[in-house]
Amino acid sequence: MTSETLETPSAQSGVEPDAAQQVLRRVFGYESFRGQQHDIVSQVIGGGDALVLMPTGGGKSLCYQIPALVRPGVGIVVSPLIALMQDQVDALNAVGVRAAFLNSTQFPDERRTVEAQLLAGELDLLYLAPERLRLESTMQLLDRAKIALFAIDEAHCVSQWGHDFRPEYLGLSVLHERWPTVPRIALTATATEKTAAEIAERLDLGAARHFVSSFDRPNIQYRIEPKNRGEQQLLGFISTEHAGDAGIVYCLSRNSVEKTAEFLSRNGVEAVPYHAGLDARTRATNQSRFLREDGLVVVATIAFGMGIDKPDVRFVAHLDLPKSVEGYYQETGRAGRDGAASTAWMVYGLNDVVQQRKMIDSSEGDAAHRRQLQLHLDAMLALCETVQCRRTQLLAYFGQQGQPCGNCDTCLNPPESWDGTVAAQKALSTVLRLKRERGQSFGAGHIVDILIGKSNPKVVQHKHTELKVFGVGAELRDVEWRGVIRQLLAQGLLAVHGDYGVLTLTEASEEVLFKGRTVALRREPERTTAAKAPRAKASRPVAADLAPADAGLFERLRAWRATTAKEQGVPAYVVFHDATLREIASRKPSTLSELGGISGIGENKLTKYGAGVLDTLAGEQGESAAEGSRARTGSSDGDSPRAADPVSPLPVRDEPRADAARQSGVTGQRPTSNPRAAASRDAGSPSRGAPASRGAAPARRQSSPARTPAAEPHPWNDEPPPDWDFEPPPDNMY
Ligand SMILES: Nc1ncnc2c1ncn2[C@@H]1O[C@H](COP(=O)(O)OP(=O)(O)OP(=O)(O)O)[C@@H](O)[C@H]1O
Ligand SMILES: [Mg+2]
Numbered sequence: 001m002t003s004e005t006l007e008t009p010s011a012q013s014g015v016e017p018d019a020a021q022q023v024l025r026r027v028f029g030y031e032s033f034r035g036q037q038h039d040i041v042s043q044v045i046g047g048g049d050a051l052v053l054m055p056t057g058g059g060k061s062l063c064y065q066i067p068a069l070v071r072p073g074v075g076i077v078v079s080p081l082i083a084l085m086q087d088q089v090d091a092l093n094a095v096g097v098r099a100a101f102l103n104s105t106q107f108p109d110e111r112r113t114v115e116a117q118l119l120a121g122e123l124d125l126l127y128l129a130p131e132r133l134r135l136e137s138t139m140q141l142l143d144r145a146k147i148a149l150f151a152i153d154e155a156h157c158v159s160q161w162g163h164d165f166r167p168e169y170l171g172l173s174v175l176h177e178r179w180p181t182v183p184r185i186a187l188t189a190t191a192t193e194k195t196a197a198e199i200a201e202r203l204d205l206g207a208a209r210h211f212v213s214s215f216d217r218p219n220i221q222y223r224i225e226p227k228n229r230g231e232q233q234l235l236g237f238i239s240t241e242h243a244g245d246a247g248i249v250y251c252l253s254r255n256s257v258e259k260t261a262e263f264l265s266r267n268g269v270e271a272v273p274y275h276a277g278l279d280a281r282t283r284a285t286n287q288s289r290f291l292r293e294d295g296l297v298v299v300a301t302i303a304f305g306m307g308i309d310k311p312d313v314r315f316v317a318h319l320d321l322p323k324s325v326e327g328y329y330q331e332t333g334r335a336g337r338d339g340a341a342s343t344a345w346m347v348y349g350l351n352d353v354v355q356q357r358k359m360i361d362s363s364e365g366d367a368a369h370r371r372q373l374q375l376h377l378d379a380m381l382a383l384c385e386t387v388q389c390r391r392t393q394l395l396a397y398f399g400q401q402g403q404p405c406g407n408c409d410t411c412l413n414p415p416e417s418w419d420g421t422v423a424a425q426k427a428l429s430t431v432l433r434l435k436r437e438r439g440q441s442f443g444a445g446h447i448v449d450i451l452i453g454k455s456n457p458k459v460v461q462h463k464h465t466e467l468k469v470f471g472v473g474a475e476l477r478d479v480e481w482r483g484v485i486r487q488l489l490a491q492g493l494l495a496v497h498g499d500y501g502v503l504t505l506t507e508a509s510e511e512v513l514f515k516g517r518t519v520a521l522r523r524e525p526e527r528t529t530a531a532k533a534p535r536a537k538a539s540r541p542v543a544a545d546l547a548p549a550d551a552g553l554f555e556r557l558r559a560w561r562a563t564t565a566k567e568q569g570v571p572a573y574v575v576f577h578d579a580t581l582r583e584i585a586s587r588k589p590s591t592l593s594e595l596g597g598i599s600g601i602g603e604n605k606l607t608k609y610g611a612g613v614l615d616t617l618a619g620e621q622g623e624s625a626a627e628g629s630r631a632r633t634g635s636s637d638g639d640s641p642r643a644a645d646p647v648s649p650l651p652v653r654d655e656p657r658a659d660a661a662r663q664s665g666v667t668g669q670r671p672t673s674n675p676r677a678a679a680s681r682d683a684g685s686p687s688r689g690a691p692a693s694r695g696a697a698p699a700r701r702q703s704s705p706a707r708t709p710a711a712e713p714h715p716w717n718d719e720p721p722p723d724w725d726f727e728p729p730p731d732n733m734y
């Protein structure tokens with residue numbers, strides 16, 4: 001392949017498929033690039049730098065994987081997620097890409113094997129944590145290899161004010177100094193232009209082309225409800241709308257993570273905790289269970305989730321207010337990566353505002369830092385209190401336009417806004433009088449009691465019944481006053497201070513009290529019920545109803561997939577996504593070449609799994625595979641088959657399976673002149689196992705989930721693996 005053809009791929013598009021297009025089809029089994037993928041890939045193949053902002057699940061990985069396969073040399077992927085590298089590499093090996101990683105979970109001889117492969121030019125992609133990349137010994141190793149590109153994944157980790165800051169990322173600008181001619185591509189799902197500018201500056205990506213995708217995730221339904229009994233509300237939400245679904249619940253503190261996970265488990269929702277205070281082995285086991293099992297809920301702090309590419313997470317719930325819209329959007333974005341209907345659900349109340357404002361007050365760092373935190377929180381509060389479409393507001397935050405979406409709580413069940421000026425004046429003057437007349441400050445609860453005229457021991461003790469404002473707000477109920485105060489705090493018309501969260505006035509409160517400033521407040525609509533909030537629209541037909549006979553077939557394919565995944569020690573979605581199985585079930589291909597036409601089936605998967613799929617379709621081994629799986633796991637894929645309809649008889653295959661595949665050209669010599677791709681095919685031959693991760697070494701670090709029998713013996717049985725270069729983000733602040 002000449003450099004000319006590589007450098008002008010976009011000029012050829014539409015006429016004949018370019019090298020990138022060929023790799024997309026042949027290796028990954030996808031028909032066409034999504035959104036800006038093609039432009040990004042062309043930029044990097046041509047040797048240019050790129051900064052890619054694309055939402056979670058948008059398809060960033062292909063943007064560096066395909067250039068790494070097309071350009072000569074190995075693509076070096078910098079990723080903070082050593083706990084997920086094995087899965088990422090497994091997924092690539094499954095499509096025949098020669099990928100490997102170097103990290104502390106490996107034995108020295110495993111690392112030596114990978115290093116040898118690297119130097120022999122036998123790798124297409126190598127994953128490294130930034131800590132390891134920055135070691136001089138690693139740099140010297142890379143000096144001896146041919147490097148196709150550097151991909152800096154999760155690039156927002158370089159942002160010091162961001163929610164995932166990793167100091168080691170700051171050192172990555174050295175890449176450009178040491179390897180000035182190697183293209184670099186930085187990718188993130190964090191969307192603001194400000195973060196993009198910060199990434200460009202800190203990574204020395206001044207000349208990079210910026211690619212900003214639409215951040216809309218139409219299949220996710222956004223809902224924010226007032227919090228009263230958070231755990232009960234969560235349980236109600238899960239059991240009425242997402243029973244049996246996989247989901248993530250975010251809590252602020254480790255303690256509430258543990259409590260919530262226990263609470264859900266006690267109430268019939270299988271849930272595991274995840275936070276940075278758990279030992280590494282428990283964390284790894286719980287994460288691995290979440291990825292491998294169906295329908296498990298993980299309750300976590302923000303230490304969990306980055307890089308999790310499980311496609312069928314059906315809901316993300318927040319029991320506490322996130323600190324920023326960026327954080328919220330990344331966390332909620334982990335739902336529905338497969339494009340099927342999903343829910344982002346949150347409860348939020350007065351205490352959240354008080355707690356977060358207090359946390360900022362007492363946070364370390366200078367005034368500028370606190371100001372930054374304050375701005376982040378204000379934007380988050382504005383989202384919570386809006387009477388407009390949540391999606392429009394989210395997109396506007398990221399500088400993008402949107403129409404009222406019809407798929408968020410404010411669109412489905414619009415809240416009213418009311419003139420809260422008088423109510424605000426009553427609340428503010430209560431705070432004012434306590435200060436002026438008594439020299440006292442109190443928290444929200446006490447202020448509300450004074451407003452509604454409720455006598456509590458503190459009221460009696462301080463003779464607050466004698467205040468002129470005592471009982472002045474009897475027209476609103478306790479919870480309504482809490483809503484008013486919450487919104488005043490959110491709008492900056494009240495402030496909160498000190499350990500006890502006492503309320504104080506701000507400059508803006510004086511405008512309301514003395515200068516005629518009006519205050520618009522939000523009236524909570526009746527709770528959005530499942531009936532009022534229909535399941536979100538799917539952008540891709542993965543959730544489309546299958547005909548009954550096809551549904552039975554789909555379940556048999558899932559059972560086959562469960563067995564296969566377990567045998568290979570990988571998550572089920574590494575074998576095939578649900579979307580691919582659904583398409584197989586409805587199209588019922590009878591030959592390998594027909595099967596190869598289905599999205600998500602490239603050459604390697606066709607060779608590896610084609611026969612098994614056709615057998616399952618024909619029903620020959622289908623029954624036994626299903627039974628085998630049930631016998632082993634007690635269910636298919638971890639839950640029971642959704643339909644048991646008999647499968648309609650299928651046409652008999654018109655060619656012998658495996659041999660035909662080898663001869664037909666479908667999986668024979670690839671129609672490409674890319675020698676590396678050909679080498680990749682050979683090295684990645686499934687029967688020989690993946691090159692790097694399962695070669696000579698006792699490769700897999702696999703935790704043994706409690707519900708699934710341990711698939712294979714591994715070296716970590718008695719001892720947790722060393723974990724030195726994985727530092728989960730500190731969450732002890734929470
Ligand atoms: N052109 C395409 N056609 C079909 N499917 C695609 C295409 N590009 C990507 N996908 C699929 O979309 C899913 C998400 O892709 P990917 O993992 O790259 O997301 P991401 O942008 O890196 O998200 P995150 O921010 O969570 O890391 C994957 O399952 C991938 O196989
Ligand atoms: Mg990614």
Ligand SMILES: [Zn+2]
Binds near residue numbers: 389404405407
């Ligand atoms: Zn909306």
